[in-house]
Amino acid sequence: MKRIYLDHAATTPVHPEVLNEMLPFFTERFGNPSTIYFFGREAKEGIEIAREKFAKAINADVSETVFTSGGTESDNNAIIGAVRASGRKTAHIITSKIEHHAVLETCHFLEKEGCKVTYLPVDRDGLVDPVEVKKALNKETVIVSIMFANNEIGSVQPVREIGAVCRENGVIFHTDAVQALGSLPIDVEAQNLDLLSVSAHKLYGPKGVGALYIRKGVKCSKLMHGGEQERRRRAGTENTAGIIGFGKAVELAVAALPAESKRLSALRDGMIAKLMKKIPEIKLNGHAVKRLPGNINIAVKYIEGESMLLNLDMDGICASTGSACTSGSLEPSHVLSAIGIPPELAHGSIRFSLGKSSTKEDMDFVVEKFSEIVDRLRKLSPLYKGNGCKIK
Numbered sequence: 001m002k003r004i005y006l007d008h009a010a011t012t013p014v015h016p017e018v019l020n021e022m023l024p025f026f027t028e029r030f031g032n033p034s035t036i037y038f039f040g041r042e043a044k045e046g047i048e049i050a051r052e053k054f055a056k057a058i059n060a061d062v063s064e065t066v067f068t069s070g071g072t073e074s075d076n077n078a079i080i081g082a083v084r085a086s087g088r089k090t091a092h093i094i095t096s097k098i099e100h101h102a103v104l105e106t107c108h109f110l111e112k113e114g115c116k117v118t119y120l121p122v123d124r125d126g127l128v129d130p131v132e133v134k135k136a137l138n139k140e141t142v143i144v145s146i147m148f149a150n151n152e153i154g155s156v157q158p159v160r161e162i163g164a165v166c167r168e169n170g171v172i173f174h175t176d177a178v179q180a181l182g183s184l185p186i187d188v189e190a191q192n193l194d195l196l197s198v199s200a201h202k203l204y205g206p207k208g209v210g211a212l213y214i215r216k217g218v219k220c221s222k223l224m225h226g227g228e229q230e231r232r233r234r235a236g237t238e239n240t241a242g243i244i245g246f247g248k249a250v251e252l253a254v255a256a257l258p259a260e261s262k263r264l265s266a267l268r269d270g271m272i273a274k275l276m277k278k279i280p281e282i283k284l285n286g287h288a289v290k291r292l293p294g295n296i297n298i299a300v301k302y303i304e305g306e307s308m309l310l311n312l313d314m315d316g317i318c319a320s321t322g323s324a325c326t327s328g329s330l331e332p333s334h335v336l337s338a339i340g341i342p343p344e345l346a347h348g349s350i351r352f353s354l355g356k357s358s359t360k361e362d363m364d365f366v367v368e369k370f371s372e373i374v375d376r377l378r379k380l381s382p383l384y385k386g387n388g389c390k391i392k
């Protein structure tokens with residue numbers, strides 16, 4: 001069966017050119033980058049080329065980048081590192097209610113250690129108001145962590161404005177840009193970013209590698225202790241092949257960005273329009289325009305997301321309900337709750353995240369199949385008013 005993959009926000013396949021660049025570093029170029037003979041220098045050189053590519057992509061200096069094991073480690077390192085470096089036992093952190101668990105759980109952990117955390121609300125579109133950030137600041141505030149773009153509903157935050165508020169008040173601004181890198185332009189200077197987390201596997205790179213940008217002069221302690229790798233900011237022998245793959249993936253994604261984001265936005269908007277026209281009583285979750293190019297998140301009344309997923313899977317279509325981490329749990333998504341979606345509608349929400357392999361033909365096929373599925377499931381749903389059962 002032909003499979004249509006629409007879960008690019010969860011992960012992406014490794015680009016063939018990325019794999020090609022990586023392969024020699026598993027075999028003939030296997031050296032430990034910390035050694036000084038030929039094999040070591042060769043591996044080290046590969047890493048430094050990847051670093052240049054990443055730094056260039058976000059308008060940073062190479063000395064401001066640290067390779068990590070991925071988005072989760074970068075988020076942990078940014079927030080825990082900034083708090084530790086501040087030397088304050090009762091540091092105050094500002095974040096939002098719709099962050100990825102890598103940020104939220106890190107904040108919960110720090111709360112247990114004595115920190116205070118403000119979880120800012122978002123509006124109905126999933127946007128954080130920079131004025132609210134300013135109001136939440138106090139003397140103890142060390143760091144503000146607001147994601148660049150949301151993984152579930154795709155909403156793109158006003159990071160430049162939030163960064164400006166932080167800068168005016170001498171507070172560190174961290175952004176989780178895992179969903180943004182390769183999909184939206186990133187410029188750490190123009191956007192006032194101090195710390196930024198990214199991950200390779202969301203942009204056609206390998207899993208288990210990512211990076212943390214640390215602005216020159218920003219104090220951020222390390223999490224890993226040991227050797228002197230990464231300018232003593234992250235101990236442990238480098239994931240050489242992974243880092244090289246990440247560098248190539250960033251280079252390819254940034255080069256393709258203008259055209260690809262235009263193409264995906266058009267596919268996305270076309271698909272949303274068709275779904276709205278074909279299926280009654282559905283709602284788009286997230287902002288109509290300030291949205292990741294590949295993100296569609298739809299609330300479907302009267303039916304369950306899980307049943308939609310299983311039915312789509314039978315037609316070879318891979319989608320998601322909310323974030324990969326919460327699927328399988330009965331709790332409604334914290335993101336959908338935060339934008340005011342009631343639990344029953346949150347449970348009936350589904351995310352299609354488009355990517356490089358997505359075509360117009362496939363999208364039309366998905367719209368066709370999806371409307372059939374919704375129709376069929378609604379006919380079976382005791383909640384659906386068309387079935388003669390009166391609810392409310």
Ligand SMILES: *Cc1c(COP(=O)(O)O)cnc(C)c1O
Binds near residue numbers: 010149178
């Ligand atoms: C996927 C994701 C992460 C986690 O990145 P990993 O590399 O999988 O650890 C963090 N934040 C966001 C927004 C993500 O989408």
